[in-house]
Structure formats: structure tokens, C-alpha cells
Amino acid sequence: xxxxxxxxxxxxxxxxxxxxxxxxxxxxxxxxxxxxxxxxxxxxxxxxxxxxxxxxxxxxxxxxxxxxxxxxxxxxxxxxxxxxxxxxxxxxxxxxxxxxxxxxxxxxxxxxxxxxxxxxxxxxxxxxxxxxxxxxxxxxxxxxxxxxxxxxxxxxxxxxxxxxxxxxxxxxxxxxxxxxxxxxxx
Amino acid sequence: xxxxxxxxxxxxxxxxxxxxxxxxxxxxxxxxxxxxxxxxxxxxxxxxxxxxxxxxxxxxxxxxxxxxxxxxxxxxxxxxxxxxxxxxxxxxxxxxxxxxxxxxxxxxxxxxxxxxxxxxxxxxxxxxxxxxxxxxxxxxxxxxxxxxxxxxxxxxxxxxxxxxxxxxxxxxxxxxxxxxxxxxxxxxxxxxxxxxxxxxxxxxxxxxxxxxxxxxxxxxxxxxxxxxxxxxxxxxxxxxxxxxxxxxxxxxxxxxxxxxxxxxxxxxxxxxxxxxxxxxxxxxxxxxxxxxxxxxxxxxxxxxxxxxxxxxxxxxxxxxxxxxxxxxxxxxxxxxxxxxxxxxxxxxxxxxxxxxxxxxxxxxxxxxxxxxxxxxxxxxxxxxxxxxxxxxxxxxxxxxxxxxxxxxxxxxxxxxxxxxxxxxxxxxxxxxxxxxxxxxxxxxxxxxxxxxxxxxxxxxx
Numbered sequence: 001x002x003x004x005x006x007x008x009x010x011x012x013x014x015x016x017x018x019x020x021x022x023x024x025x026x027x028x029x030x031x032x033x034x035x036x037x038x039x040x041x042x043x044x045x046x047x048x049x050x051x052x053x054x055x056x057x058x059x060x061x062x063x064x065x066x067x068x069x070x071x072x073x074x075x076x077x078x079x080x081x082x083x084x085x086x087x088x089x090x091x092x093x094x095x096x097x098x099x100x101x102x103x104x105x106x107x108x109x110x111x112x113x114x115x116x117x118x119x120x121x122x123x124x125x126x127x128x129x130x131x132x133x134x135x136x137x138x139x140x141x142x143x144x145x146x147x148x149x150x151x152x153x154x155x156x157x158x159x160x161x162x163x164x165x166x167x168x169x170x171x172x173x174x175x176x177x178x179x180x181x182x183x184x185x186x
Numbered sequence: 187x188x189x190x191x192x193x194x195x196x197x198x199x200x201x202x203x204x205x206x207x208x209x210x211x212x213x214x215x216x217x218x219x220x221x222x223x224x225x226x227x228x229x230x231x232x233x234x235x236x237x238x239x240x241x242x243x244x245x246x247x248x249x250x251x252x253x254x255x256x257x258x259x260x261x262x263x264x265x266x267x268x269x270x271x272x273x274x275x276x277x278x279x280x281x282x283x284x285x286x287x288x289x290x291x292x293x294x295x296x297x298x299x300x301x302x303x304x305x306x307x308x309x310x311x312x313x314x315x316x317x318x319x320x321x322x323x324x325x326x327x328x329x330x331x332x333x334x335x336x337x338x339x340x341x342x343x344x345x346x347x348x349x350x351x352x353x354x355x356x357x358x359x360x361x362x363x364x365x366x367x368x369x370x371x372x373x374x375x376x377x378x379x380x381x382x383x384x385x386x387x388x389x390x391x392x393x394x395x396x397x398x399x400x401x402x403x404x405x406x407x408x409x410x411x412x413x414x415x416x417x418x419x420x421x422x423x424x425x426x427x428x429x430x431x432x433x434x435x436x437x438x439x440x441x442x443x444x445x446x447x448x449x450x451x452x453x454x455x456x457x458x459x460x461x462x463x464x465x466x467x468x469x470x471x472x473x474x475x476x477x478x479x480x481x482x483x484x485x486x487x488x489x490x491x492x493x494x495x496x497x498x499x500x501x502x503x504x505x506x507x508x509x510x511x512x513x514x515x516x517x518x519x520x521x522x523x524x525x526x527x528x529x530x531x532x533x534x535x536x537x538x539x540x541x542x543x544x545x546x547x548x549x550x551x552x553x554x555x556x557x558x559x560x561x562x563x564x565x566x567x568x569x570x571x572x573x574x575x576x577x578x579x580x581x582x583x584x585x586x587x588x589x590x591x592x593x594x595x596x597x598x599x600x601x602x603x604x605x606x607x608x609x610x611x612x613x614x615x616x617x618x619x620x621x622x623x624x625x626x627x628x629x630x631x632x633x634x635x636x637x638x639x640x641x642x643x644x645x646x647x
Contacts, residue, residue, distance in 0.1 A: 040219065044219050044221075046219050049323070059340065091338070117359065118362070118486055119355055120408075120409075121404070121406065122348065122406050123406060123407065124348060124404070124405045124411075125327075125347050125351070127325070127327040128331050129348075137346055137355070138355075139355050139453070139486070146457050147455050148453070150454055151345070177340060177341050177342075177344055
């Protein structure tokens with residue numbers, strides 16, 4: 001990113017007082033990249049094509065949820081319209097899918113105790129996994145919610161029906177959903 | 187939506203009949219460096235034009251095409267936006283219009299649905315529907331991460347970066363609710379990988395046993411590696427026509443009906459609702475599920491999107507009785523054994539709660555009442571994602587046309603792909619050729635199409 005900014009600044013410098021005549025031939029164009037390694041030549045040429053990227057991702061109207069995790073609270077949303085879905089939404093959503101009203105935030109009182117609805121033992125995760133593995137990924141039924149939220153068990157062995165307590169990564173938060181995790185509450 | 191209003195349940199209608207006249211495919215491989223993607227598409231396109239016994243020369247057939255619908259699951263894999271334009275140009279179809287369709291694993295099905303509507307509406311008389319995927323530019327774990335971005339990136343992706351981890355909890359809950367043994371899932375893997383042994387297109391054919399599957403390496407418990415499909419490269423296509431064009435090109439075109447359904451990206455957000463009933467089901471038959479089991483619908487055990495697509499497609503195609511009696515073949519989306527098993531209830535091959543009986547009764551096998559995935563399915567043959575729902579349609583077409591042996595049994599077809607036809611090769615041509623159904627399925631059931639091909643000649647008798 002820094003390199004790009006520098007280049008941008010350079011480009012915005014005012015033109016020198018004595019502009020070079022347009023007819024002058026430009027300097028020879030140089031290759032400024034890195035050659036791509038050839039991995040194989042038979043039966044066809046295959047090269048390496050590296051990609052590194054940064055996305056600038058917004059949590060939008062759900063920002064209070066992710067801020068809440070860092071503060072050690074679980075925030076759900078609720079539709080304020082009478083007669084509409086009464087259950088809390090976790091994962092939260094800002095707008096009600098049934099009546100389109102703007103939802104309101106509800107802070108769940110700690111300790112938040114849920115129940116394991118189902119689970120898997122993740123032995124083969126994908127590239128970039130940020131948890132040591134294997135680990136239990138659990139789907140947690142939280143009283144009062146119309147949804148069943150996914151999470152992970154920080155210790156112990158998962159079983160259907162087991163009670164689990166919500167925990168929060170308030171020190172050194174990751175600023176992701178991984179700031180919420182669960183521990184056995186039995 | 188958990189409560190329907192009358193308009194929501196209007197059964198889709200085509201303004202005029204739509205037919206499928208031809209299919210084409212490549213073989214499928216985990217890595218395919220020999221060819222570029224557009225070269226693979228040309229391979230499938232040429233098979234469609236040249237090897238389907240069409241009554242006009244290939245270039246005359248091409249001269250009838252006036253629209254193309256293309257399916258590609260993920261731009262990530264090839265790092266190429268607008269690949270549709272590359273393929274379209276490479277096939278020599280410019281400046282005809284084309285459209286790209288993207289609905290995850292159901293991309294092929296939805297590309298077919300869009301193509302059918304192009305014909306039904308009169309926009310086109312002859313539509314090329316083609317799908318592809320090239321998943322070999324990245325290693326398998328990176329590919330798994332890319333696919334897992336088809337889970338919710340805020341709330342799910344980081345919790346595994348691996349799609350099997352979103353199906354495994356459903357497998358566990360399904361077994362818990364309906365008391366189904368793991369052997370049933372393993373039998374599905376054995377069956378489909380076994381049928382792939384008859385296919386020259388197959389990527390992972392294998393003669394396995396239930397014991398071997400269950401003793402195998404675990405991906406995400408309880409799903410074993412052999413219960414999961416693989417990264418895949420290849421392309422497939424179909425040619426869709428109006429009635430006049432269809433019979434100009436073919437003596438045995440198949441009539442097409444196709445409908446779609448959707449449901450939440452996150453399983454988390456599935457709310458309890460009443461079960462939409464298929465035409466042969468009766469009100470009250472599922473009361474026990476909530477009363478006795480206390481289990482919500484669709485919960486983690488069923489796919490509302492598949493149920494909704496079948497609900498509409500059966501009505502559109504006039505299927506009123508037990509689907510096992512009305513259909514002679516189904517090709518289902520067995521990306522994982524559990525997705526296959528769950529779908530049996532959704533599309534009524536068995537009532538909900540008795541899905542396993544479709545396997546244990548023998549109905550699902552070749553020679554059974556309504557065999558499934560004789561193509562080898564996604565587990566045995568391919569899941570080059572954008573191509574999948576189109577490849578399944580091509581297999582259904584060839585089965586109804588009585589051409590299973592032509593496309594799978596010709597030794598030249600095997601040598602074309604660098605293989606030798608097995609000495610114990612078995613024909614899987616279905617004897618009754620009335621109707622075939624295929625399910626194209628995305629996410630954890632986010633998008634589904636239910637396509638039905640009907641054989642007009644056989645149905646007349």
C-alpha cells in the first residue's frame with residue numbers, strides 16, 4: 001500500500017517549469033515486476049501466479065455486535081413490530097426479513113448459557129484456518145432466539161444437548177466472529 | 187419467508203414447450219493442465235454438435251443458436267472475471283447475446299432454468315447452456331477456503347474454511363433425529379463411486395466397501411473423505427430448443443420442466459415452518475415430527491429449497507403420484523453423502539423421516555424402482571461446480587434417449603480421455619425411459635433447481 005501511495009504523490013507533483021518537448025522519445029519502458037516461476041513445461045506450460053490482497057470489509061449496521069464481543073457482551077436484534085417474529089436474531093440482522101422494520105438491539109445478560117444442537121469435529125480445515133485443530137465446531141441453541149448460531153468449543157468434548165457458556169476474547173481481540181467462543185457449562 | 191401468500195405459490199408455467207436435444211461434456215480431473223478452460227469448453231461443445239445424432243450438420247446446428255447461458259461458480263478459482271466472454275468468443279458465437287449465471291453449486295441448474303425461460307418466452311429458439319469450473323489453479327486447502335467463502339463470511343467462514351464442516355453438523359443432527367446409522371451414508375458413497383466405474387468421464391471411480399468408507403480418514407466428523415466430492419476441472423453443455431426446432435434437429439428430444447427454490451445461506455437462520463406438501467403427500471402426515479420428535483422443520487435435517495423446487499416442478503410436470511413410480515432415474519447432488527440422503531425426503535422418494543429406506547430397500551440402485559446417480563454423481567464422477575447441474579442434465583438426456591452405452595460404453599470414448607474401458611464394464615442403461623429428474627444444489631441448501639426431462643414418445647405409449 002505504501003508504495004502505491006508514494007507513486008500517487010509523485011504523480012501529483014506540479015510539472016517542472018520547463019516542460020520537456022513532446023516530441024522527445026520516452027525513456028525505455030522497464031519491467032518492474034517479478035518473473036513468474038515455471039512449474040512444469042509438459043504437457044503444457046504452467047506458471048506460478050501469486051496473489052496477495054487486502055479487502056476493506058465493513059460490518060455495517062452489525063458493528064455493535066462485533067464491538068460487543070470485544071466488551072464481553074452478546075448483542076442480538078429483535079423486531080419491534082407487534083405480531084412479527086418474537087425470537088431474537090443471532091446472528092443479528094439490522095432489518096426484519098418479515099416486515100422490513102429496523103430491528104432493535106438487545107444485550108443478553110451474562111452468563112449466556114446455550115445448548116449444543118449439533119456439532120462437528122473439524123479435522124481437516126481449509127487454508128488460513130486461525131484455530132489450532134482439530135476442534136469442535138458447535139451449533140448453539142440460545143434460549144429466546146429464533147436462530148441457532150455457529151461457534152466453537154474452546155475445551156472439552158461436544159455432545160448434543162450439552163450446556164455451554166459464551167466466552168469472549170476481550171484481551172487481544174481478533175475483531176472477528178472468533179472473539180466469541182464457548183466453554184462447557186456442566 | 188415462513189408463511190406463504192397465494193401469489194408465492196403460483197406454479198411456474200412456460201409460455202411454450204421447451205426441449206433438450208443434445209448434450210456434451212469433457213471428462214473430469216482434479217488437475218487438467220493439458221488444456222485451457224476455453225479449450226475444454228470447445229471439447230464439450232463439439233461433442234454436443236457432432237455426437238448427438240442431430241439431423242443437421244454441426245455448423246448448421248450452430249447456425250440456429252441465438253442465445254447462450256453460461257454457468258461458472260466462482261471467479262476466485264481462475265482469477266478471471268467475465269470468463270463468459272472468453273468462452274463465447276472462443277466458441278465463435280459473437281455477437282450473439284450471452285448471460286452468466288451464478289448460484290453456487292446450483293449454477294448449472296439455474297443456467298438451465300434461465301436458458302429454458304429464454305426459449306419459453308420466445309426470446310430464443312435455440313439456446314446453448316454451458317457450465318464449467320477450473321479448480322486446479324490453487325491447492326486443495328486453498329480451494330476449500332474459496333468454497334467456504336460461500337458460507338457467511340462474517341459468522342461462519344472463519345469457523346472452518348472448509349465446506350464439509352457445514353454439512354457435518356447436519357449429518358450428525360440427521361442421524362440423531364431419525365436414528366440413522368452411518369452405514370447408510372457409507373452405502374451411498376460406495377454406490378455412486380461404484381457407478382462411476384462405468385463412466386469414461388469419471389474422476390474418482392472406485393470399488394469401495396462400507397467398511398472401507400467408515401474406516402477412512404475423517405474430513406469433519408462424522409464425514410469421511412470418501413463421503414466428500416473433490417476439486418474438479420471440466421465443462422458440460424446442453425442444447426435447448428422450442429418444439430419446431432427440436433424436431434428439426436432430433437427424432438427424440440426430451441421435454442424439459444424446471445423450477446427453483448432457495449433458503450438461508452446460514453443454517454442458523456432456518457426458522458420453524460409448516461412443511462409444503464408434495465402432490466402425493468397428505469395433510470397431517472408430518473404432524474408427528476413436531477409433536478413426537480419436537481424437531482423443527484426444516485431444521486438441520488432437510489432442505490426447504492429442494493422441497494420447494496420439487497413442490498413446483500412436480501406440479502409443473504403433472505407428477506401426481508409417488509415419485510419413485512413416476513420417475514425412472516434421478517441424479518441428485520451428492521457433494522456429500524449426507525446432502526444426497528437429506529434430499530430423498532425433500533423430493534419425496536421417501537417421506538421425511540424414512541429417507542434411509544430409499545437406500546436400504548434397493549430402490550436407489552440400478553435395477554431398482556428409481557435408481558439414482560447412475561452417472562457416478564458428484565462423489566464418483568465430477569463436481570466442476572458450474573458444469574455439474576448441466577452434466578447431470580446431459581446424463582438424464584442420454585439415458586432417456588437410450589444412449590447410455592453410446593456415451594459410456596464405446597471404447598473410443600475411453601481412449602479419448604486417455605483411459606482404457608474396463609473389462610468388467612457394466613451398462614447402466616435404464617430400461618424404462620419415461621422421465622428423469624435432476625437436482626442442482628448450492629450452499630447448505632441456499633439455491634436448488636429441480637429439473638425433469640420427459641420422453642414424449644415413451645409417454646404416448
